Amino acid sequence: MAEDMSIASYLAQGGVLSNPANVPPRYRAELMKLMATFVDSELAGAAGFADIINQGPGIKERIAAAKIVLEKTDNADRVLRIMGDFGADTDRYATHHPWSARLERGADIGTARTEHDMRLAVFNYPLEGWADAVVMNLLMGRAVAVQMAEFSMVSYQPLAEAFRAIAPIEARHAELAEEGVIKLMEHGNTVLQDSVNYWWPRVAASFGSTASTKAESLKAMGLRRSTNAELKARWEAEAGTVLTRLGVAVPA
Template identity: 55%
Template sequence: MTSEPFDQTMPIEDYLARGGKLTSPDNPPPRYRGELLRLMSSFVDSELAGSAGFADSINWAPGIKERIAASRIVLEKADHAERVLDLMSDFGTDKALYNKAHNWSARASRDADIDPARQGGDMRLSVFHYPLENWTDAVVMNVLMGLATVVQLEELRECSYAPFADVVRAVLPREQRHMELGFEGLDRIVANKAGREEAKACVAYWYPRVAETFGSAQSERFTRLARMGLRHTTNEELRAAWQNRARTHLSRLQLA
């Protein structure tokens, strides 16, 4: 989307609705600022929680190659969180306090019924409240959530706050690689019947929980964010894109 030059006589809401971009923390009006910070907080919290939750999988890895892949994912997700937290600090967020705000490795019980809405001040996506059980479970979750993350970031790279969009474009190839590493691990898991059956059970568990990360079909918040240029594609369209990609990959692996 091409950004339109900012006409000082144009209301900023109209400028954003026409594809305009903001480039400085000094520009955004209060409502935009609040929604942008909420969007960035969800990204940061999900990356921190994802990194912390996946850390145990390093020691579950069946081989050196898998251990290196898991370590890379843990490290890079934490790095992605810091990049966006740096942007939030431009708006006055205290990075040191933020890092201590929640126990990022904390998880609910496996069979908990967790509301997809954010939990208090913790803005991680609901899927990151569920615990991982073993290597196969971690790989399947990484694959399904990796596909979802790529779909979600492909939209956010068009965000109207240019510094955030720039960070998203920078981390997107790394998140794509995390997903690919997951598929490499899953290919090895499903190479035998026992592994495929275990993976099927994990897909059945994680698939609906990942699907919930796209939010409700009817979302007043999406309409609000779209007017600000912070979102462009509806929750249902994003969910459908993820489902199509997931179906293609899972069919190839005989997991769907």
């Protein structure tokens, strides 16, 4: 207990940890949850996008989509290896969950998770064609950028370093999505607004409940710096700016 308390004080003062053997039980539980959510979301996101690759309107679009699938899977593997340091069965992980499983399009589970895995709720919804996938990737890409900025400063050093390496890769995915939206609009696509209206609240829900009371305890452990509400507001502002620039209405 004395050792745990000294570590808690160390973390509260901005200290970092780098060895699983030095991690207190409660810290370990929250760290594993953070990593599992990221890994499961990346694998589920990659699985959903893989089904869309051959719907790309051209070779360049299909190459970009395939690259996104590859890189999201690689990002998941990078963090999964850190989970392995804590005893996760990394060999079994990739085949243990139905990553391509999706709910009905009209479902609305808010911030809830399904029984399958720890993926963010947004990755339980199906994509409806190329344009819909590009819009989802645009909005979620901006959300990931906000989350990466947050998680790149976590107090577990190996994970922070992994997220800092992942951040520019995910940022490029959002850029590719924006380029894809611009190209669709140039070719007269008229269904983008419907996709924005569908995905906006579902991506917003990926930041969790704004009424969560865990922020302070996570801040004390160095696993968070901002509240869910603050992160969501940051995304709304950044994603809203992008949509306005593209000439697409920001949902109310």
